[in-house]
Every structure is written in C-alpha cells, then in structure tokens.
Amino acid sequence: MKSQRLCFRKAYESDAEFIYSLVNEPDWLEYIGDRKVNSLQDAVRFIVESINAEHHDERLGLKICCMRGNDLFEKVKNKDTPIGVCGLLKRDYLDSIDIGYAFAKKYRGFGYAIEAALFFKDYAFNELNVDKLYATVSKENGRSISLLDQLGFKSLGGLIKNNEESSDVLLYEACGNDNLSPV
Numbered sequence: 621m622k623s624q625r626l627c628f629r630k631a632y633e634s635d636a637e638f639i640y641s642l643v644n645e646p647d648w649l650e651y652i653g654d655r656k657v658n659s660l661q662d663a664v665r666f667i668v669e670s671i672n673a674e675h676h677d678e679r680l681g682l683k684i685c686c687m688r689g690n691d692l693f694e695k696v697k698n699k700d701t702p703i704g705v706c707g708l709l710k711r712d713y714l715d716s717i718d719i720g721y722a723f724a725k726k727y728r729g730f731g732y733a734i735e736a737a738l739f740f741k742d743y744a745f746n747e748l749n750v751d752k753l754y755a756t757v758s759k760e761n762g763r764s765i766s767l768l769d770q771l772g773f774k775s776l777g778g779l780i781k782n783n784e785e786s787s788d789v790l791l792y793e794a795c796g797n798d799n800l801s802p803v
Contacts, residue, residue: 628683636663706736718754
C-alpha cells in the first residue's frame, strides 16, 4: 500500500524502538493515552497485541507509515524508517470502522498525516465499500480536529460508549455519499 510520498506496511518487532518513542511522546500520552509501554520489551508486546492484533479483516489495523521515493526524490535516505502509524480499526462500540493515526513530532507539519489519513479514508470507501467511517478524537486535540475537518468529517458530539456520552472524546463521521477528496 502506498500514497504519493508514503508507503504503509505491517509493524515488525524491529519497529519496537520507534513505537516505544511514539507512544511515549507527550502528545500521544495526552491525546491517546498511556499504553504502558515502558521498555523495548513492552513495545514488542504492544506491536504484537495491539498494532498487529487480529482483525476480522486483514486489511484492517494500524500500519507503519514510511517515506518512499518518487520521481523527484528517488534517493530518500532511510526510506523504510517509520514516521508514524495510520490505519482502519473495528471497535466493538462502533457500527463501522474508524480511522486512527499518529505521527512522530519531527514529521508533523509536512502534510504526512493528512496524506495518510486521506489514503485510508479513500481505501475505506473505495476498497472496503463502507457506508460511513468514524474517527474519535480528544476534544482538546485541535490539530487532529483540524485534520478531520479538512478530510470532510463532521462532528457527531461526544463518543457514546456503554450508553454513556464522553465529555472528553468526540466522535466524527464521514459518509460514503459525500466522499469527495477535499484535499
């Protein structure tokens, strides 16, 4: 799987150092939560049990995002170096799949997150043929909310889980019938 500047692949145990660093960045801890990844061994466990967890559809799950070469920049140094994660997930409390993404701080501000999220949004509607796609986001995460707005997602209010509406987590939705790539 690939977009213009990125390739998307399964996470490997050799990605443990990157995952350890990513899930311990202040923004991840604040907006996504502490995943108790306190060592490289914990990172390997997180890759196996969370990132590469079995899904009912092998096309689902978070993928490692790496830079790739193209006609203009064929010599991308370390092109298999992870810069973030993005993918589609099935949550038991949602009636359709949702999109998730996170990028290492030093790769933010270059359009990688929107490129990856747009790729997976289009993939959900055009390859998986879903009618709607969700995204959950901390109401304090302005950058992520802005990205969802740019992608054409609409806020549905607080996430309802176990018949209780969250005051901290918002639910966003994009529908297949309005799936025009806004970017």
